[in-house]
Amino acid sequence: MKKEMRAAVYLGPEKIELQNLPIPEPKEGEILVKVRAAPTCGTDVKTYRRGHPKFPPPFVFGHEFGGDVVSVGRGVTKFREGMRVTANVFAECGECFFCQRGQGNLCENLVYNFGAFAEYMIVPASITRKTAFEIPNHVPYAEAALLEPLVTVVHGWHKAAIQPGETVAIIGAGGPVSLLHLQLAQRSGAGQVIAVGHSPARLKVAAELGAAHTLNAKEADTVAFIRGLTGGYGADVVIECAGTKTAWETAVEAVRKGGRVLWFGGLPGGTKVEIDAARVHYGEIDLLNMHGGTAAEAREAFDLIVSGGVKTAPLLNGELPLEQVELALKRMIAGEAVKVVINPEL
Ligand SMILES: [Zn+2]
Ligand SMILES: [Zn+2]
Known part of the structure; x- marks a missing residue:
């Protein structure tokens, strides 16, 4: 397998740069995913315009994705190489004050996951365990990727x-x-x-x-x-x-x-x-x-997508390559697109 990948790195408001980065290796509990579709999101637009309230740059941009598991870290049994997969952008710890009260969306130790506008991305261990799902064959990658907003x-x-x-x-x-x-x-x-x-x-x-x-x-x-x-x-x-x-x-x-x-x-x-x-x-x-959602709601949202209970296709307006993340966001800002799918293989 190759050692480097292309990734759209967020450097600050209105600054996105395509960089070559080493392909990360999955550590214990993590999975490495080859990104097949990564829709842009309203949060990406906000971050592009005024920065992210919680995460200082630089970081690999994008957080919604569908892709293929390329390799798995030690201890991962839920996924194996070749599986089609999507995941929420966060997962709760399950143990803190809020999690004990069924309010995992307010978890004090939420783990986040960024990096979908890249050829490959790591899914952190707790997200892999709690809010990552295998995509059935009948659901396109990009549609499954709407898990997070849902x-x-x-x-x-x-x-x-x-x-x-x-x-x-x-x-x-x-x-x-x-x-x-x-x-x-x-x-x-x-x-x-x-x-x-x-x-x-x-x-x-x-x-x-x-x-x-x-x-x-x-x-x-x-x-x-x-x-x-x-x-x-x-x-x-x-x-x-x-x-x-x-x-x-x-x-x-x-x-x-x-x-x-x-x-x-x-x-x-x-x-x-x-x-x-x-x-x-x-x-x-x-x-x-309200803010965010719980791991149980992630399961519910995923089931809604898989069963067709919610239609996600009408929210997706075309595909663009990694080089054109900014153009995709500008299309959203102009109201020309609801979401644009970044496809690293284009
Ligand atoms: Zn999103
Ligand atoms: Zn918690």
Whole structure:
């Protein structure tokens, strides 16, 4: 086997460099994967623009992948050479304060995994053990790779607990996670789903996936639009996927009394959000937050992909080689693509 590989290394905001790096060897409990498909993600876009809150550069970029196991470290029995595999970007320790309380998404010792925009990548031992899965032959690598965003969406879905017949409004619709929320809302039997976004091309995908109403937020007022469709009350559930202060505030205005807001998109530290306390208190509005997902939810998300319970193909817009990671991210920023698959073999 060759000794070097090409990898797209993140050096800082708007700086990505293709480098030749040694192909790593799997240590105990780890697996080495030949990457076959690595979709770009909203988190990659955020990192590309303003850096990553937890991880200083440099690091090999990308974290969603599907590929083939090339070799396994000592003690690995779950996988063997040649298996098709995908994994979540994190795994919980299972032992800390939060893990003991079933909140593994808040684990104090979360292990993360980066490095999917490369010919090869190592999957850390705890991820290999807890949140890596063999991909059945009928599921394409790139579709299985949507495991990671779906894990967090499944976690938010459990929190929102959408009931049959409820109207669900999704703000920031068109991005990958919003299109997964949309499908899970339908799975819960939502009466109608309203999708509010900025990109006509992406809103079209939302409509194709079953959104009853779509709004380009540049063209009309979001709150008035949602109230107009709900007898003036507001939606039963509003899911905020834009990750902006304005969207967080709009979500609270667009929900009905007694309804639920799920703030899904994270904001930078120090951000202050203004909400009408009286509206929230006297209107009994539940404000739900979430971050990440548990290992159990990773299993659930993977099963949803494999069973076709969630369609991932409509979220993928073409393939680009490793040399063009930046172009892929720019296509996402421009709203031309939901996700682009980086294929190291191109
Ligand atoms: Zn991701
Ligand atoms: Zn833990």
